[in-house]
Amino acid sequence: MNSKELQGQLCVVGLGPGDDALLTQQVRASIASATDAFGYFPYVERLQGLEHLQLHASDNREELERACSALNLAAQGRKVLMLSSGDPGVFAMASAVFEVLEQACPEELARWQAVDVQVQPGITAMLAAAARLGAPLGHDFCTINLSDNLKPAQIIEHRIRLAAQADFAMAFYNPCSRSRPEGFVRALRVLQQECEPGRLICFARNVSRPDESLQVVRLEQASADMADMRTLVIVGSSQTRRVGKHVYTPRSYGVAAHA
Amino acid sequence: MNSKELQGQLCVVGLGPGDDALLTQQVRASIASATDAFGYFPYVERLQGLEHLQLHASDNREELERACSALNLAAQGRKVLMLSSGDPGVFAMASAVFEVLEQACPEELARWQAVDVQVQPGITAMLAAAARLGAPLGHDFCTINLSDNLKPAQIIEHRIRLAAQADFAMAFYNPCSRSRPEGFVRALRVLQQECEPGRLICFARNVSRPDESLQVVRLEQASADMADMRTLVIVGSSQTRRVGKHVYTPRSYGVAAHA
The missing domain is CATH 3.30.950.10 (Tetrapyrrole methylase, C-terminal domain)
Known part of the structure; x- marks a missing residue:
């Protein structure tokens, strides 16, 4: 196990507008190698049936709590996906994750500082x-x-x-x-x-x-x-x-x- | 052979910004089933080695001529790709194709009217x-x-x-x-x-x-x-x-x- 796997990862990915044919190969690979996936119910539902993944669905007004939970799990060394529809950087979860990182208290910062945070683009609506x-x-x-x-x-x-x-x-x-x-x-x-x-x-x-x-x-x-x-x-x-x-x-x- | 294959197709596709991992599955499938690919030299180069494809590279000030040639070939019943980097609809080849269709003379219109023109999105820069x-x-x-x-x-x-x-x-x-x-x-x-x-x-x-x-x-x-x-x-x-x-x-x- 290399240091990257030990440190944990939070990968904010874009699933595109709905059709799986609009996923990128990069996001497919991230889904294949992740341990956990967080997201709004209908996005998490798109990964139903992938047995290697633990799914964590939540409501669409809970973006900040969801980002906190995902960072906490990543800090334990897991490879965590944060699912967005479309592109994560366009009115979606990437900004919510950075808002949480910006507002973190010293204890959270200490816990999260080793997490590798990445954003992977998708086809926005x-x-x-x-x-x-x-x-x-x-x-x-x-x-x-x-x-x-x-x-x-x-x-x-x-x-x-x-x-x-x-x-x-x-x-x-x-x-x-x-x-x-x-x-x-x-x-x-x-x-x-x-x-x-x-x-x-x-x-x-x-x-x-x-x-x-x-x-x-x-x-x-x-x-x-x-x-x-x-x-x-x-x-x-x-x-x-x-x-x-x-x-x-x-x-x-x-x-x-x-x- | 169904009527769609007979009529020919022009599919304007986005190759993303450079890394093949950012291609969508939809565009990969279109590349796999096409007969010809038109585009600016460096984009066509990305498909080098795909033996089922006839490649037609041209310079970056020749968008309208390129679109004409691609429509003419599609009108002969071939499955033609028009390559863009990024997304074809953002400062790229999709508008050039529609400009050519709009400015077509009656003979061209008659020749091209049966061509199935499609646009497939990509990850824009x-x-x-x-x-x-x-x-x-x-x-x-x-x-x-x-x-x-x-x-x-x-x-x-x-x-x-x-x-x-x-x-x-x-x-x-x-x-x-x-x-x-x-x-x-x-x-x-x-x-x-x-x-x-x-x-x-x-x-x-x-x-x-x-x-x-x-x-x-x-x-x-x-x-x-x-x-x-x-x-x-x-x-x-x-x-x-x-x-x-x-x-x-x-x-x-x-x-x-x-x-």
Whole structure:
């Protein structure tokens, strides 16, 4: 046993949007060699049946407690996975782990300092959705979490307004949830103030899963009930358009010449 | 042979940032079943030695011609790959393919209409870089191509300024090239006007390759020679900070409470 195995590891991995075909080989290898896996119930469920793994599922408002427990177990020398859907660094568990490390008390720090913390990327929802739609994120874009759980609603509105003025395409995560249905309503209001009525908006629900659905409408046709907590919303820039059954944003902007 | 095989396919795939371990299973399967692969020389080189594939390499200013040739071959019933590094939908070949489809003359349209065009996502450079650094994109962020090859420099400066005012973290692709070294110089000037001197900037070069290098500095220490054409730059938001050897952006913004 080398020192790396003795010291324990916490590997924060991205499982992609749902279809196992979108896992990377790196994450597959980490799953194969881990001893334990922590995560929100539906992500842990994806590893059910892997007998070498001890599974530790928890609810989706318990990110910090989950990160603490995972670090404690890793400090005992185990190889621990922290599961995220999509990419762990995009509105997911990687930041929660670093928040816990930053806020650690001296006893925790002493316990955790030998743990090897790694992050392994995954296919985040906006890239999977964009690929199914065509290439709506083919030019400059921004990525905004519409949940006001961890930031004020005014900050979100301010960012959408500036993003529209910058003519970014936009990807919206967590457009609304059962407990907070108003996030996407507010976003739509700002878009209607800032963008032309023909602007394309794409609703990608459960991308890569058997019940995947895609819907593309003009801003003037968009309504709040088109997005739920399983929907990734992509708002086109002023240049985003349809070609056949696809939606794409050209690479060039404000110039006629192509490479 | 079913109708899908007869009709031909053009599959635009993302090879990730360099390490084959970051390929998805979906892209591996597409490579295994394809007949031909088009792409920029270094991407095609990654498939060297796969004897079932005919390789068609071209230069990096020939995207539109490459897309035409690939569509023509697919129209003959072949299973054609279009290779991108990273994710094909982020400053890569997917938009070029749709540009060619949009600009097709009637003869081309008639020839290409039966081709099944698909896009398969990959790990784009900013997600690979963010994972190696920690979680600098863990809150709202934007993604900007600094090359002024296909858009005016003023648009780029305007977007960076608005992104700083929105307090997005930012990922910069193509910060500079041999022929256009001034892109990152201009970006740095805008950042120095809009952001505090202690703002963190991360330079991730050749991520996931054997010669990968990571550098994190404060804005006041940043200089243009820290980025070259193989560097992905991540500029933190006002909240981005170091914890141990990692850099991360917390999930919350402007609120004290955690979930």
